[in-house]
Amino acid sequence: MQIAVPSCAPIARPAKLLCSRLTIFLVAACLFASTSHPAWAATSLVHKKAPTFIRRDLRNKRLDLRKYRGKVVLLNFWATWCAPCKVEMPRFAAWQNTYGPRGLQIIGISMDDDPALVQNAYTELHLNYPVAMGDEELGELYGGVLGLPMTFMIDAHGEIQAQYQGEASLDEIETQVRSLLPSR
Amino acid sequence: MNLALIQRSGLTAIVATLAAVFGIAQSSAQSNVPTSDSGSALSIPSSQLIQPDALNQLLKSKGTDKTLVLQVGSHVLYAEAHIPGSTYAGPGSQSAGLELLRSTTAALSKSQTIVLYCGCCPWDHCPNLGPAFQKLHELGFTNVKALYIADNFGTDWVDKGYPVERGR
Numbered sequence: 001m002q003i004a005v006p007s008c009a010p011i012a013r014p015a016k017l018l019c020s021r022l023t024i025f026l027v028a029a030c031l032f033a034s035t036s037h038p039a040w041a042a043t044s045l046v047h048k049k050a051p052t053f054i055r056r057d058l059r060n061k062r063l064d065l066r067k068y069r070g071k072v073v074l075l076n077f078w079a080t081w082c083a084p085c086k087v088e089m090p091r092f093a094a095w096q097n098t099y100g101p102r103g104l105q106i107i108g109i110s111m112d113d114d115p116a117l118v119q120n121a122y123t124e125l126h127l128n129y130p131v132a133m134g135d136e137e138l139g140e141l142y143g144g145v146l147g148l149p150m151t152f153m154i155d156a157h158g159e160i161q162a163q164y165q166g167e168a169s170l171d172e173i174e175t176q177v178r179s180l181l182p183s184r
Numbered sequence: 185m186n187l188a189l190i191q192r193s194g195l196t197a198i199v200a201t202l203a204a205v206f207g208i209a210q211s212s213a214q215s216n217v218p219t220s221d222s223g224s225a226l227s228i229p230s231s232q233l234i235q236p237d238a239l240n241q242l243l244k245s246k247g248t249d250k251t252l253v254l255q256v257g258s259h260v261l262y263a264e265a266h267i268p269g270s271t272y273a274g275p276g277s278q279s280a281g282l283e284l285l286r287s288t289t290a291a292l293s294k295s296q297t298i299v300l301y302c303g304c305c306p307w308d309h310c311p312n313l314g315p316a317f318q319k320l321h322e323l324g325f326t327n328v329k330a331l332y333i334a335d336n337f338g339t340d341w342v343d344k345g346y347p348v349e350r351g352r
Contacts, residue, residue, distance in 0.1 A: 079258060081277050083309040113259045113275070136263035136350070146265055147336020148305055166306060166335060 050154045051141040055132035063132050071105045072180045073154040079111045080121045082148040084167045089125050091170050096129045102181045109134040155180050225313040233332040240346045256316035257302035265348040276316030294324045303337025
C-alpha cells in the first residue's frame, strides 16, 4: 500500500507543526485501517466486472476466466469439508450437461489446503467442469471468501449479476441461469 | 373460551414451566464434556460457547489471564482473515489437523484458557470445531471455549467490524 506523506520542509513553524501532526495522523490512520478492518470486507461485486484470474485446473489445464467471455459463468467457491457445497455440486454438474450447450460454464474453486482431497472429491462427485485450487489472493479478489459455499453468477459480458452465499436456493439460481442464457 | 380450554391451557403452562425449570437445572449441571456426537459443532455444550462480542471484549481487556485463540479450520480462510493474535492450529476434521492442534498446545498448562473458532460454514455444518473441542478435552484441557459463529467468519465477525489480521 502506498501512503502519500505531505512534505513539511518549506513552510513556517506553526504550519510545520500542524503538518507533522497531520502526517502522524495519516500514517496512524493507514496503519489502523490495514490491521483492524480490511477494505474488502462486505464489498459487493454485484454489477461489477468479474475480477479475472488465471489458474491451473486439477487436470493441469490453463483456466483463464477471460476465455469464457461470451458464456454465462457460475463461479463456485467450495471446499471438501463444506457439507452444503457437496449438496450443490452434483446439481451444478447436471446443469453443466443440460445448459452447457446453451452457453453455461460452471467453474469450481476449491478453498481446501490439500489438493489430494479435492482430487478425490472431484472423482467421487462425478464433476464435469473445471476445478482449480484457490488461495487467499483469489478470495480477496472476490471480496473476501470467508464462508462457503459462495457462488458468483457472471453474465456473457463478464459482469457479476448475482452472488449467493451459504445454503442458497438452487431453484432460484437455476431460474437466474436460464434467464441469462439465450433463448432456444 | 370454555372451561376445558382454560384447564388445558393451564395444564400446558404448568408442563411448560416444569420443563423449563428442569431444562435450566439440567443445563446448569452440564459439564464441559462434549456429547457423543463429537463430529459436529452441535456436540459442544452450550455452556462452553462464547459469543463474538464477548470474545472481542475479552481480547480488548488487559487482564492477566492471557486467552489463547486457535483457528481450527482452513488455512486458506485463515490467511484471508483471522482474529488478531490467533494461531492456526489445523482443521479439526482431519487427523493431520488434530495432530497440529496437539503439538500447538503441547507445552501449555491444562488450565490455559483456550478459545477455538472456525467459521468455515454455518454452525450446524461445521466439521472442524466438534473434533477439535473433543481433542482438547481428551488432552486434559479444562478451560476450553468455542466461538459461536452462526453463519460464517465473514458475516459474523468481519462484517460486524471486529478486528482482523491477514496472512499465514
